[in-house]
Amino acid sequence: MAWRNYSVVLRLTGDHVTRSCVKGGSRWPHSFQQRCGFRKAARKPEIKKVEEELVPPHTESSESTVNRRTSTPSLDHQPPPSPPRAFSRLLKPLVFTVGFTGCSFGTAAIWQYESLKSRVQSYFDEIRADWLEKLRPQKRGDVRKEINQWWSSLSEGQKTVAGIIAVNAVVFCCWRIPSLQRSMIKYFTANPASKTLCAPMLLSTFSHYSFFHMAANMYVLWSFSSSAISMLGREQFMAVYLSAGVISSFVSYVSKMATGRFGPSLGASGAIMAILAAVCTKMPEAKLAIIFLPMFTFTAGNALKAIIAMDTAGVVLGWKFFDHAAHLGGSIFGIWYILFGHELIWKNREPFVKIWHDLRTRGGPGGGGDRGGAV
Numbered sequence: 001m002a003w004r005n006y007s008v009v010l011r012l013t014g015d016h017v018t019r020s021c022v023k024g025g026s027r028w029p030h031s032f033q034q035r036c037g038f039r040k041a042a043r044k045p046e047i048k049k050v051e052e053e054l055v056p057p058h059t060e061s062s063e064s065t066v067n068r069r070t071s072t073p074s075l076d077h078q079p080p081p082s083p084p085r086a087f088s089r090l091l092k093p094l095v096f097t098v099g100f101t102g103c104s105f106g107t108a109a110i111w112q113y114e115s116l117k118s119r120v121q122s123y124f125d126e127i128r129a130d131w132l133e134k135l136r137p138q139k140r141g142d143v144r145k146e147i148n149q150w151w152s153s154l155s156e157g158q159k160t161v162a163g164i165i166a167v168n169a170v171v172f173c174c175w176r177i178p179s180l181q182r183s184m185i186k187y188f189t190a191n192p193a194s195k196t197l198c199a200p201m202l203l204s205t206f207s208h209y210s211f212f213h214m215a216a217n218m219y220v221l222w223s224f225s226s227s228a229i230s231m232l233g234r235e236q237f238m239a240v241y242l243s244a245g246v247i248s249s250f251v252s253y254v255s256k257m258a259t260g261r262f263g264p265s266l267g268a269s270g271a272i273m274a275i276l277a278a279v280c281t282k283m284p285e286a287k288l289a290i291i292f293l294p295m296f297t298f299t300a301g302n303a304l305k306a307i308i309a310m311d312t313a314g315v316v317l318g319w320k321f322f323d324h325a326a327h328l329g330g331s332i333f334g335i336w337y338i339l340f341g342h343e344l345i346w347k348n349r350e351p352f353v354k355i356w357h358d359l360r361t362r363g364g365p366g367g368g369g370d371r372g373g374a375v
Helices: 030-035 045-054 060-069 087-135 143-153 156-175 178-187 199-206 211-232 234-259 269-282 300-317 324-344 350-361
Strands: 006-008 287-290 293-299
Touching: 087 199, 087 234, 087 350, 156 178, 156 199, 156 211, 156 234, 178 199, 199 234, 211 234, 211 269, 234 269, 234 324, 269 300, 269 324, 287 300, 293 300, 300 324
Parallel strands: 006 287
Antiparallel strands: 287 293
């Protein structure tokens, strides 16, 4: 496969941004723990008065500095103490991670089977559509036609990533609706101290509170989309991307439990790091460049080593601006999948596809003798 230089943002800014709770005020009830790290709605005057008596004053300069640097919702002034490190709470997320990963690759195998099965029919449908288009009078300035032409000009990778970007944009807009704040914090931020553990592991992968955070992540994903999907295929790419999002969240859970530094995390960088690591592992000699410094180029292999070294240092030294554990989990999964996972999972999907083929074609129309082979 011929490679060309890429100008990409290798620094996956702001993903899985973890905010540790500001210490102080040991009188807070434990029920406030899962909302730690975010502003609460306006409270009644009498409650506010009691809080002012209990909470020591804060300097405005330090709080404003924190709010300017964070890409997640603003921190509460006095969060509750950290919950106990109950590693038994990780059992349910572990089962969810394993089950979701298996379902992702199983669904991808079925999706590929159905895609291959429908290609012949789609070919004849396209021929008929072109014939009907010639018979119809041509319309000038048709907006729908312009959109279709633009969509047809995109590569298969760009079309796939365009759907992911659209979902991230919708979730970003939901963060701007005040009435949805509680639900967004509960389901779209991953925190092992929260009562809801499993669903946020996936939903937080599509969640961004800062526009710059989302724009940087989506730009990197768009830059690597064509190469990744030409290497893996659309169906396998989606399985790897979604599985990496859940796996990186689980690694973040384990790190927070081990260190006791609890807090919410959100963003797509864990999943994006898996895609970036997969491409860099498969083509380590590809030339990359930073978008703002295009004159400096380096190999993909060296870039991956630098990113892993930075995230490892962040985990060991306890850096808090990024969720380095989630980044590291995504990178390791991407490397493992290219070296071993593709052989163990994707190339052994044929028995499962055969079972689906037998179920689908048993006693009903639409069946056939074709089988979903490897692409």
